[in-house]
Amino acid sequence: MKTLQVALGARSYPIYIGPGAMGLPELAEHIAGTEVLLVTNTTVGPLYADQLCAALSGYRLERVTLPDGEAYKTLDALMPIFDAALTARFGRRLTVVALGGGVIGDMAGFAAASYQRGVPFIQIPTTLLSQVDSSVGGKTGVNHPLGKNMIGAFYQPKAVFADTAVLATLPPRELSAGLAEVIKYGLLGDRLFLAWIETHLAALMALDADLMADAIAQCCAMKAAIVADDEREAGGRALLNLGHTFGHAIEAHQGYGSWLHGEAVAVGLIMAAHCSAELGLLSLDDVSRVTRLCALAGLPTQPPKGMRPGDFLTHMAVDKKNQDGRLRLILMRQLGDAYIEDAVNERALMATLEGSCCV
Amino acid sequence: MKTLQVALGARSYPIYIGPGAMGLPELAEHIAGTEVLLVTNTTVGPLYADQLCAALSGYRLERVTLPDGEAYKTLDALMPIFDAALTARFGRRLTVVALGGGVIGDMAGFAAASYQRGVPFIQIPTTLLSQVDSSVGGKTGVNHPLGKNMIGAFYQPKAVFADTAVLATLPPRELSAGLAEVIKYGLLGDRLFLAWIETHLAALMALDADLMADAIAQCCAMKAAIVADDEREAGGRALLNLGHTFGHAIEAHQGYGSWLHGEAVAVGLIMAAHCSAELGLLSLDDVSRVTRLCALAGLPTQPPKGMRPGDFLTHMAVDKKNQDGRLRLILMRQLGDAYIEDAVNERALMATLEGSCCV
Numbered sequence: 001m002k003t004l005q006v007a008l009g010a011r012s013y014p015i016y017i018g019p020g021a022m023g024l025p026e027l028a029e030h031i032a033g034t035e036v037l038l039v040t041n042t043t044v045g046p047l048y049a050d051q052l053c054a055a056l057s058g059y060r061l062e063r064v065t066l067p068d069g070e071a072y073k074t075l076d077a078l079m080p081i082f083d084a085a086l087t088a089r090f091g092r093r094l095t096v097v098a099l100g101g102g103v104i105g106d107m108a109g110f111a112a113a114s115y116q117r118g119v120p121f122i123q124i125p126t127t128l129l130s131q132v133d134s135s136v137g138g139k140t141g142v143n144h145p146l147g148k149n150m151i152g153a154f155y156q157p158k159a160v161f162a163d164t165a166v167l168a169t170l171p172p173r174e175l176s177a178g179l180a181e182v183i184k185y186g187l188l189g190d191r192l193f194l195a196w197i198e199t200h201l202a203a204l205m206a207l208d209a210d211l212m213a214d215a216i217a218q219c220c221a222m223k224a225a226i227v228a229d230d231e232r233e234a235g236g237r238a239l240l241n242l243g244h245t246f247g248h249a250i251e252a253h254q255g256y257g258s259w260l261h262g263e264a265v266a267v268g269l270i271m272a273a274h275c276s277a278e279l280g281l282l283s284l285d286d287v288s289r290v291t292r293l294c295a296l297a298g299l300p301t302q303p304p305k306g307m308r309p310g311d312f313l314t315h316m317a318v319d320k321k322n323q324d325g326r327l328r329l330i331l332m333r334q335l336g337d338a339y340i341e342d343a344v345n346e347r348a349l350m351a352t353l354e355g356s357c358c359v
Numbered sequence: 360m361k362t363l364q365v366a367l368g369a370r371s372y373p374i375y376i377g378p379g380a381m382g383l384p385e386l387a388e389h390i391a392g393t394e395v396l397l398v399t400n401t402t403v404g405p406l407y408a409d410q411l412c413a414a415l416s417g418y419r420l421e422r423v424t425l426p427d428g429e430a431y432k433t434l435d436a437l438m439p440i441f442d443a444a445l446t447a448r449f450g451r452r453l454t455v456v457a458l459g460g461g462v463i464g465d466m467a468g469f470a471a472a473s474y475q476r477g478v479p480f481i482q483i484p485t486t487l488l489s490q491v492d493s494s495v496g497g498k499t500g501v502n503h504p505l506g507k508n509m510i511g512a513f514y515q516p517k518a519v520f521a522d523t524a525v526l527a528t529l530p531p532r533e534l535s536a537g538l539a540e541v542i543k544y545g546l547l548g549d550r551l552f553l554a555w556i557e558t559h560l561a562a563l564m565a566l567d568a569d570l571m572a573d574a575i576a577q578c579c580a581m582k583a584a585i586v587a588d589d590e591r592e593a594g595g596r597a598l599l600n601l602g603h604t605f606g607h608a609i610e611a612h613q614g615y616g617s618w619l620h621g622e623a624v625a626v627g628l629i630m631a632a633h634c635s636a637e638l639g640l641l642s643l644d645d646v647s648r649v650t651r652l653c654a655l656a657g658l659p660t661q662p663p664k665g666m667r668p669g670d671f672l673t674h675m676a677v678d679k680k681n682q683d684g685r686l687r688l689i690l691m692r693q694l695g696d697a698y699i700e701d702a703v704n705e706r707a708l709m710a711t712l713e714g715s716c717c718v
Contacts, residue, residue: 075434075441082434086505089676114473117500117511141476146445152476153512317448 002217006136006224011156015135015220018213021163022052022099022124030122030159033093036061037085039108040099041068044126047169052099052124062088066104070261073103073143075151081111094119095158101127101174102134102261106152109140113155123160127170128178128212129262131162132185132219137227137240148248162220164212176298177262179204180243183293184269185219188242189226191336193218201296242330242338243268249315253307259300266299271356276331278348286335302358309353361576365495365583370515374494374579377572380522381411381458381483389481389518392452395420396444398467399458400427403485406528411458411483421447425463429620432462432502434510440470453478454517460486460533461493461620465511468499472514482519486529487537487571488621490521491544491578496586496599507607521579523571535657536621538563539602542652543628544578547601548585550695552577553652560655601689601697602627608674612666618659625658630715635690637707645694661717668712 001018016024036059040049045065053061064084066072085094096119098108105123112121125131141152167175179197182204186194197204203211223240230237247268251259273290276282291301303312316327327349331341360377375383395418399408404424412420423443425431444453455478457467464482471480484490500511526534538556541563545553556563562570582599589596606627610618632649635641650660662671675686686708690700 075438079434082503082510083505086503086509114500114510114512116509117498117513139476141473144441144445146442150445150475151441151473153473154476 002213004217004220004224006156006220007228008138008156011138013157013159015160015162015217017131017162017164017216017220019163019165019209021161022048022166023055023163024161026159027055027122027161028058030120031056031059031095032120033091033095034060035088035090035094036097037081037088037090037094038063038097038099039066039081039104039111040064041066041101041104043068044100044104044166048126048166049099052097056097060088060090062090066107068100068103070103070143073107075142075144078107078111078114078142081108082115085115090115090119092116092119096121097124098122099124099126100130101125102130105130105134106140106149107142109138109155109157110142110152113140113153118155120158121155123157125160125162126166127174128167128216129174129181129260130178131164131167131216132178133181133223135160135162136220136223137237148251162216164207164209164216167207167212172298174260174262175205175207177260177266179297180262180266180269180294180299182215182219183290183297184242184265185222187269187273187290187332187335188239188330188338189222189336190218191334193222194336198293201293205297236340238328238340239330239338242332243272245316245329246271246312249312250303250307252315253311254304259304263300266294266297267301267303267356270294270301271303271352272329272331273335274356275329275344275348275352276333278351279331279345281331281333282335289335303356305358307357309350309357312353312357361572363576363579363583365515365579366587367497367515370497372516372518374519374521374576376490376521376523376575376579378522378524378568380520381407381525382414382522383520385518386414386481386520387417389479390418390454391479392450392454393419394447394449394453395456396440396447396449396453397422397456397458398425398440398463398470399423400425400460400463402427403459403463403525407485407525408458411456415456419447419449421449425466427462429462429502432466434501434503437466437470437473437501440467441474444474449474449478451475451478455480456483457481458483458485459489460484461489464489464493465499465508466501468497468514468516469501469511472499472512477514479517480514482516484519484521485525486533487526487575488533488540488619490523490526490575491537492540492582494519494521495579495582496596507610521575523566523568523575526566526571531657533619533621534564534566536619536625538656539621539625539628539653539658541574541578542649542656543601543624544581546628546632546649546691546694547598547689547697548581548695549577550693552581553695557652560652564656595699597687597699598689598697601691602631604675604688605630605671608671609662609666611674612670613663618663622659625653625656626660626662626715629653629660630662630711631688631690632694633715634688634703634707634711635692637710638690638704640690640692641694645691648694662715664717666716668709668716671712671716
């Protein structure tokens with residue numbers, strides 16, 4: 001078992017990573033009161049909720065099972081969580097436990113942030129994507145029809161338990177989507193980690209327990225360092241959005257839930273590499289290397305058929321990474337070295353969009 | 360014009376108090392970007408929104424007018440705020456301006472706390488109750504059918520403009536409801552202020568501008584001192600709930616919006632005095648003095664007809680001021696000196712309920 005500390009002053013917390021993490025006795029240490037509300041979904045609940053509930057048998061425990069999928073990540077869909085907590089008369093010492101992927105973590109986290117103006121919460125992420133990405137950062141929230149994650153809070157968990165054993169039941173497509181975020185960390189800040197991923201990709205896809213824990217720990221450590229510097233996303237944290245501005249445009253165009261987030265990010269990473277090459281920062285070999293790695297990880301490498309440059313521009317204009325109407329992109333000076341480009345060169349952007357879209 | 364600074368470290372902010380406060384040039388100083396979303400309601404909007412919009416003519420400005428009343432303080436009812444902000448493509452530098460009473464301040468504040476995980480917000484409270492009470496404390500949120508203010512956030516405004524000129528259009532019943540909170544501050548921590556209120560009550564009810572600004576400033580200063588000590592309501596802040604546990608029970612029993620919050624608090628103050636007398640802390644003369652002051656301020660002095668002791672107990676059990684199931688009350692050692700009673704004497708409580716209910 002690996003343990004990593006996310007250093008955020010009074011809001012610091014540990015991440016436990018490895019097979020069987022959700023069965024650790026440390027779980028109880030992070031529950032302050034006697035009341036627990038378990039929030040899960042219809043996919044993960046039947047697989048793992050009973051086992052978790054057994055471990056929590058000493059508490060006054062209620063369970064909420066939400067429908068599975070990004071389409072249900074709405075303000076309305078939070079109500080069953082509040083209903084259950086209030087029906088059980090849970091007070092301000094309630095601990096909310098999120099068992100599921102990124103959607104469940106975001107929703108349960110925002111519900112915990114808002115219930116009686118904030119109660120403690122614990123994350124048990126069950127997808128690779130949520131283990132590497134949602135475990136750190138404190139971003140919680142729901143979607144609005146006009147934009148993703150537009151309603152939410154910055155709210156830190158008391159602890160995260162990234163149980164790699166549960167990845168055995170993850171559909172291969174979701175495993176690939178998680179690997180897209182792993183690749184992102186290599187590309188944004190660690191050239192050696194990028195090479196390590198290339199070397200071990202087959203073993204990671206075969207769920208080698210040690211290598212998987214290493215990969216998750218490395219991503220969480222990188223994200224923790226960035227977030228510790230910039231908890232409220234005033235500056236450097238934007239680097240984490242490498243591939244996400246293009247990716248969000250794809251998700252918005254397709255309708256949330258059609259492409260997986262990680263799939264859209266993979267294409268976004270390739271497009272960011274492409275755009276960096278247009279600016280003369282990366283070589284075409286670099287772009288090919290990113291494309292090849294995504295393809296080997298089972299990820300798409302081109303925007304959805306029929307999506308045009310204009311579709312990207314429409315959706316990128318509303319993306320929240322813009323300040324005062326200017327388009328901001330995260331690009332790469334070289335592979336493993338991302339930066340914030342606040343004045344995107346329009347020619348390079350259009351060349352990227354036209355070169356990427358397969359219409 | 361009076362100015363008061365609420366000292367909360369990086370989240371400190373000023374309160375401007377006096378006639379014409381909403382027209383101050385300081386308003387613009389507290390708006391960082393170019394985007395403003397004005398949130399008001401169908402009662403206050405027609406009276407004051409045009410004048411405010413004229414003062415904000417230099418900004419990209421949108422206006423949302425919500426229905427008036429506690430019955431509309433729901434999670435659902437926040438959506439028009441998010442819809443307007445996203446339709447206008449407002450970004451993270453948006454400033455939300457709340458023009459209205461406590462309900463508008465709570466809703467707009469929670470919307471600001473949640474929009475893109477937090478944008479700046481400014482309060483322009485237009486009722487006496489919101490000027491003395493909601494201006495300080497950072498409590499925002501909405502109601503749930505099973506409990507008041509159960510969904511929300513602690514979120515501080517950038518500035519508050521308490522314009523006493525707008526009190527001229529406040530219905531007398533709402534002016535009285537505001538005076539209940541003013542009386543609460545005298546009772547909870549300042550015997551001299553209590554005597555000052557008794558002396559000047561008639562002038563306050565006649566809206567004497569100087570005395571009203573003095574009263575508001577005194578209440579805000581007292582609340583600011585308490586909140587600065589205990590921003591997240593871990594301890595001493597509970598003193599501010601003097602009269603509120605009984606009062607919330609009355610509101611819940613009647614259905615939110617039937618009694619005004621301040622009316623319920625007035626009866627709650629009298630009941631807290633009664634209970635303190637049952638414990639031998641206050642004299643019967645003290646109880647009469649509280650009752651008389653509330654009556655002179657045009658406030659009710661008894662629970663609604665037909666509300667029984669059992670109704671109080673039912674609603675008080677779900678009140679969030681309880682910890683681990685124990686009933687907590689704020690009582691008085693003497694008039695002007697409130698304290699937190701964590702182990703309420705059941706006999707004294709029952710005697711209070713039976714002596715107060717007029718069935």
